Amino acid sequence: MPSNPSPLAEVTETREHVHAALTRTSTGKEDLRELESGLDSLQSDADRKHRIDWSRILLPVAALVVMVLIWQFYVSLGVKRRDLVPGPLDVVAQMGVLWSDGKFQQSIWTSLQRGVVGFLISVAIATPVGLLLAQVAPLRRAFGPLISGLQVLPSVAWVPAAIIWFGLTDATVYFVVFMGAIPSIINGLISGVDQIPPQYRRVGTVLGASRLQMALQVILPAALPGYLSGLKQGWAFSWRSLMAAEIIAVGGTIGFGLGSLLDQGRVLSDMTIVMAAILLILGVGILIEPAGLRAHRKATPAPPRPPGRQHPLTRPVQSQTHRKSPTAAVGLLPLPAANA
């Protein structure tokens, strides 16, 4: 026990409630509750209302309108022949014609259906493969680079091979879609599992989770953000691959999709059809994307704030959590041009 003369001796004479960190600083349970709730409301900003930020919607719409106006203005200057550079009104008129032909509906339906079916099959194949690779280290060492590499290969490169193997059938189109989507979904899942902070597994162990409980209650939900961004990217790649395949492989039993419509425009040298098809492909892409994005946002937890100091046992591995989040990684991936 200490017996030195206290350097703080004078302080002891003025005894009050608050003695900095050394002693009890609150005066009872009620006081503590009040202090804590005060601190809680000061420190959490959860009560901020989530209002719709209209500028996020209005500004892009305004930009779009301006672009169309500039387009129309340029066309009305008459610098180029009208059949080479049609104006927005010509394209809209062409869409009307395509609609009454039934080609508009047919091509969207054919492509959308293929895109979705191809994507779903890709998910069904890629998910178990991705899980297997994420869990079995030697397999992953062996196949990981190959799959990352495949992601860089534009899947349109498979079209000639697919035509030779499958002819001008739907199988060709699906094959190309798979080659585009599967690697990115697998990669997304693997990076999702990799990014699980090792702490989560330790918590699972401490809480007494069995192997199965660990997989279902900890690993799977923790890997979800990476998996979802892989899915999102997989969809984008499916769609691009699909268009590429439809443009190149025309005829046979391959149905009439948006890519075929685009190619038809080229063959007929009708720029209004070409422009209409491009706008439709873009439109479908934009409409499908937010649906995926919403699901993604909802399921993605905010990245944990890096703790001030880290647990020594987990230090070497935990630096991984400071890598780019899966969401950020998607933004940095090769642009559409690389794949289609």
Place this chain on the structure above:
Amino acid sequence: MPVILEHLGKRFGDGAPVLDDVNANINQGEFVALLGASGCGKSTLLNIIAGLEAPTSGALEVPSDGAAFMFQDAALFPWLTARENIELALKLRGVGKAERRIKAQELLELVHLGTAGDKRPHELSGGMRQRVSLARSLAQDRQLLLMDEPFAALDAITRDLLHDELERIWKETGRTIVFVTHNVREAVRLGQRVLLLSSRPGRVVQEWAVTEEHRTDAGLAGQLTGVITARLREEIRRHAK
């Protein structure tokens, strides 16, 4: 006696021993602060007591049902709400669904978070997250609670409050707590007994009792803090070249 450590040693691979001949007894319902410089093996010792790691030599006796554990970063699962995090601990313990709801709410109220149960961890402040984490470790319902620098990442104001809070909960629940820290003030503020662990190898070199007077008398507490700090520095100085 819930925890008995006898000649406990630990080395990783063929490196120098991290822990060597650690001896300590911790009584039922006692609050022990385990103090030591950074890297001296505090977490390692706690992990051994928790059964997350095995000692390389010596023997230890711990409760057969294991221990609850609270980490430095709250380590809450971000995809679950505060309540669900607590309920998960209950679920993995085999508590039925209806009872889980009730128990989780009780625990939330115990840590004064009765109304924040439906928030996700990222919506909570650091102090609130640690309280949820505390509630979760209490949900494990183990007599022994191990805490590895649970307040180290918090700001000083919040930390002071959580000290009061932890003391209150300890008194209400009668847990045996081993609290690891590198902060002498924190050790004196919380522990009934402060054990000082030396560095390389880690060994319990001295211990101090902290009485009820220290809880209310800042002068006395400050004095003890000074004494312990001096002893800790002596330990550190030993390693100067």
